[in-house]
Amino acid sequence: MLALILLASAGVAAAPISAAPDATARPLALPLIDQAPALPAIAGVSSSGNGKPTTPRSVPAAAALGSGAFIIYSGVGTPVARTAVTFPVAGGMPLLADWDGDGLATPGRYEAGQWFSSSTILSNAGWEAKASWGGQVGDVPVVGDINGDRRADIGVYRAGQWHWQITGGATVDETFGEPGDLPVVGDWDGDGLDDVGVFRAGSWILRYANVKKAPKVSNDVVVTMVPEANAAILTFPFGLPTDTPIVGDWNADGIDTPGVVRDRSQWILSGGATKLKQSTTVNVPLAAGQTALVGTQATLPGHCPTATSTSEKMAYKIARRVVAPATAKGTLKIDGMAEIKATVNDGLRYVIVNDLTKRLKGLSSLPYYDALNRYPTDEESIRRVANSAQAAAIMATTSDWKKVNGISRNELVSYARWQIRTVACQHGVNSPGGWGNTFQSALWATVAGQAGWLLWRDLSSQERAYVASMVAAEADYSVARGPFYFRNRAGVELTPGDSRADEVSWDLMAPALAMAMMPKDPRVPTWRATLVSLSIAAFARPSDLTSNGIYNGVILRNSLPGTNANEDGTITNHGKVNPDYTQNVQHLWWAASLLRNAKQSVPSAVFLNADVVYRALAVVNFPSPPYAAPGGVVYQPLGQIYYPMGVGWGVRRPATFTGVDGFANVFAAADTKAGEFLAAHARDTRALQLRWSDGHIYAPGLGEETYKLGKEEYALSQMALAWWSGAIKTSTNFSIMRDKVPGVNLESRVPVPQ
Ligand SMILES: [Ca+2]
Numbered sequence: 001m002l003a004l005i006l007l008a009s010a011g012v013a014a015a016p017i018s019a020a021p022d023a024t025a026r027p028l029a030l031p032l033i034d035q036a037p038a039l040p041a042i043a044g045v046s047s048s049g050n051g052k053p054t055t056p057r058s059v060p061a062a063a064a065l066g067s068g069a070f071i072i073y074s075g076v077g078t079p080v081a082r083t084a085v086t087f088p089v090a091g092g093m094p095l096l097a098d099w100d101g102d103g104l105a106t107p108g109r110y111e112a113g114q115w116f117s118s119s120t121i122l123s124n125a126g127w128e129a130k131a132s133w134g135g136q137v138g139d140v141p142v143v144g145d146i147n148g149d150r151r152a153d154i155g156v157y158r159a160g161q162w163h164w165q166i167t168g169g170a171t172v173d174e175t176f177g178e179p180g181d182l183p184v185v186g187d188w189d190g191d192g193l194d195d196v197g198v199f200r201a202g203s204w205i206l207r208y209a210n211v212k213k214a215p216k217v218s219n220d221v222v223v224t225m226v227p228e229a230n231a232a233i234l235t236f237p238f239g240l241p242t243d244t245p246i247v248g249d250w251n252a253d254g255i256d257t258p259g260v261v262r263d264r265s266q267w268i269l270s271g272g273a274t275k276l277k278q279s280t281t282v283n284v285p286l287a288a289g290q291t292a293l294v295g296t297q298a299t300l301p302g303h304c305p306t307a308t309s310t311s312e313k314m315a316y317k318i319a320r321r322v323v324a325p326a327t328a329k330g331t332l333k334i335d336g337m338a339e340i341k342a343t344v345n346d347g348l349r350y351v352i353v354n355d356l357t358k359r360l361k362g363l364s365s366l367p368y369y370d371a372l373n374r375y376p377t378d379e380e381s382i383r384r385v386a387n388s389a390q391a392a393a394i395m396a397t398t399s400d401w402k403k404v405n406g407i408s409r410n411e412l413v414s415y416a417r418w419q420i421r422t423v424a425c426q427h428g429v430n431s432p433g434g435w436g437n438t439f440q441s442a443l444w445a446t447v448a449g450q451a452g453w454l455l456w457r458d459l460s461s462q463e464r465a466y467v468a469s470m471v472a473a474e475a476d477y478s479v480a481r482g483p484f485y486f487r488n489r490a491g492v493e494l495t496p497g498d499s500r501a502d503e504v505s506w507d508l509m510a511p512a513l514a515m516a517m518m519p520k521d522p523r524v525p526t527w528r529a530t531l532v533s534l535s536i537a538a539f540a541r542p543s544d545l546t547s548n549g550i551y552n553g554v555i556l557r558n559s560l561p562g563t564n565a566n567e568d569g570t571i572t573n574h575g576k577v578n579p580d581y582t583q584n585v586q587h588l589w590w591a592a593s594l595l596r597n598a599k600q601s602v603p604s605a606v607f608l609n610a611d612v613v614y615r616a617l618a619v620v621n622f623p624s625p626p627y628a629a630p631g632g633v634v635y636q637p638l639g640q641i642y643y644p645m646g647v648g649w650g651v652r653r654p655a656t657f658t659g660v661d662g663f664a665n666v667f668a669a670a671d672t673k674a675g676e677f678l679a680a681h682a683r684d685t686r687a688l689q690l691r692w693s694d695g696h697i698y699a700p701g702l703g704e705e706t707y708k709l710g711k712e713e714y715a716l717s718q719m720a721l722a723w724w725s726g727a728i729k730t731s732t733n734f735s736i737m738r739d740k741v742p743g744v745n746l747e748s749r750v751p752v753p754q
């Protein structure tokens with residue numbers, strides 16, 4: 001093994017680890033890998049809601065400013081899940097409140113008269129200074145919506161005096177309570193305005209406003225009418241003097257009720273003054289240093305816990321524009337597909353078992369889990385499961401999967417849906433501060449989005465909503481970013497050593513999928529113009545700057561501001577001619593395939609230079625010197641890879657090339673021999689996988705593949721795309737659209753990051 005690595009590091013193609021497997025000699029029906037053990041059930045989700053705004057529901061929460069961590073738990077009566085976000089370490093008292101009126105409470109803090117807030121729930125956006133209010137020694141900060149505009153008002157309780165600063169700027173002073181009381185705020189009567197109260201040694205004293213006749217209450221509640229103030233004062237015991245009072249609308253009926261936290265673990269929630277005896281107890285222990293807080297879920301229980309009412313409503317609207325893809329079936333008639341299908345099936349066995357029994361163990365009882373907090377990078381948190389969900393969705397919809405390796409189709413689909421909805425829920429368009437609108441996020445949204453689209457008929461309405469919204473949002477972000485270039489027209493490298501072909505080709509995926517999914521969306525013309533712009537820019541070559549070629553109305557020589565590919569189709573990245581990035585040309589054909597799957601014609605611009613770039617893998621010869629010994633074509637016999645300027649990501653990753661080979665076998669010229677390379681890379685990948693009995697591909701460590709953020713899932717995604725390319729080739733029609741596309745803008749409009 002060591003010798004192999006050394007050879008390949010010198011730029012030499014690694015020899016096959018075993019003799020090339022002869023697939024025809026090995027009966028594929030033989031049980032080659034272990035059956036999956038019995039798997040834990042995955043929580044389902046309902047189709048209730050349909051995007052109609054719901055009353056935000058209170059949920060337990062905890063925060064410690066000393067560590068900056070805020071933790072929001074799931075709603076009462078549902079499995080205890082948690083979403084965490086870490087803010088900058090600070091002093092003072094943590095708060096959670098709906099500062100912007102979207103139905104979702106987000107972090108805030110009060111420190112010596114200074115107020116800070118944030119509108120994010122899934123990422124640390126820093127503390128924003130909000131106001132200067134209060135600050136006397138002994139002031140207790142309070143928040144509530146006093147004027148009924150849904151946005152939190154801030155105040156301080158000062159020994160029986162309340163001083164409010166209302167959203168919009170007004171102030172309100174009132175008197176209620178005594179020195180030593182703990183202030184509590186809530187909408188006791190459900191009129192949409194928060195009311196005041198105090199907790200005094202196990203007794204609650206609440207003021208109901210605008211009351212003319214005494215409210216009906218439980219036996220233990222004493223009502224004192226205050227006619228001159230149109231108010232009623234309700235006094236009743238609930239909790240112990242040593243308890244911490246909290247207030248919330250635990251059942252989303254619009255009425256806030258008292259609760260207490262006992263022994264820093266038991267949350268005892270009352271039914272309110274009318275049902276005082278009906279209390280619910282939930283166990284949410286507080287860690288050292290944590291303060292008990294009350295958060296909200298703005299959606300129905302069982303829906304995305306961090307989405308806002310506003311975002312969910314919009315998501316349902318967008319989902320109604322989606323048309324499910326045409327049915328497409330993979331084929332074994334293409335050479336290599338038998339190995340590909342077997343590899344994906346067995347790889348899914350590995351990934352699903354690994355996720356449900358180890359990596360994400362215990363989380364499958366939650367309809368949504370906090371994926372973003374699994375890993376330090378969004379790439380590992382999101383892309384990893386998007387890749388495995390995509391592979392699962394492809395096999396569930398384009399193969400004859402009934403029960404494979406002990407996994408039923410229902411289990412396969414449940415797994416895919418769980419990952420898809422979790423990833424889509426935590427996208428920033430749905431949950432404030434979530435992932436997205438960044439490097440590579442258009443690709444992740446496309447991978448997860450394609451999975452959701454393929455499974456459209458299996459999804460619940462909430463899953464459809466979050467998926468459609470995620471895809472449309474990333475398409476819009478691609479529109480806003482526009483193209484980037486490696487070199488300007490003069491040939492000067494703007495980002496020395498690093499082509500932008502990868503980023504631009506990722507970015508073109510989201511508008512392509514959005515067009516495929518939502519053909520009637522009013523943004524389709526903008527998405528189409530962006531698909532054309534980014535497709536031209538992604539792999540533009542120096543000779544295009546003087547080319548008379550016309551693609552969807554764009555005359556290249558007049559319009560191109562720069563280039564991203566080298567003249568021979570190679571891509572320079574990380575300072576070298578880099579096969580692992582030349583492979584990114586697959587995104588052009590992948591985008592075309594999405595449109596084919598939607599029965600749409602494909603803009604001609606999507607094919608600019610695709611063939612030329614693929615030739616840099618399959619045809620172009622690299623002489624040595626100047627290239628690494630022994631020189632040759634990147635694609636070597638038996639699926640081996642030659643790296644002309646050294647290895648970027650590892651020496652044994654044939655699966656990386658199966659996706660592009662599959663698409664090339666659909667779209668590239670026959671003399672590239674894409675079909676032969678597809679079969680060779682498929683067989684080599686299968687040989688790697690058959691070294692083990694659990695379905696994974698790579699040996700431990702980083703010798704074979706150095707990608708650390710989910711290499712098994714990434715390989716699975718590429719192999720599944722290869723399988724899907726066969727379905728596209730044999731099951732869908734193809735037409736090219738050469739018409740002028742209005743609105744194409746090839747200019748760079750975002751500053752080049754340094
Ligand atoms: Ca909010």
Ligand SMILES: [Ca+2]
Pocket residue numbers: 144145146147148149150151152153166167
């Ligand atoms: Ca307000």
Ligand SMILES: [Ca+2]
Pocket residue numbers: 186187188189190191192193194195
């Ligand atoms: Ca009220």
Ligand SMILES: [Ca+2]
Pocket residue numbers: 248249250251252253254255256257
């Ligand atoms: Ca309630």
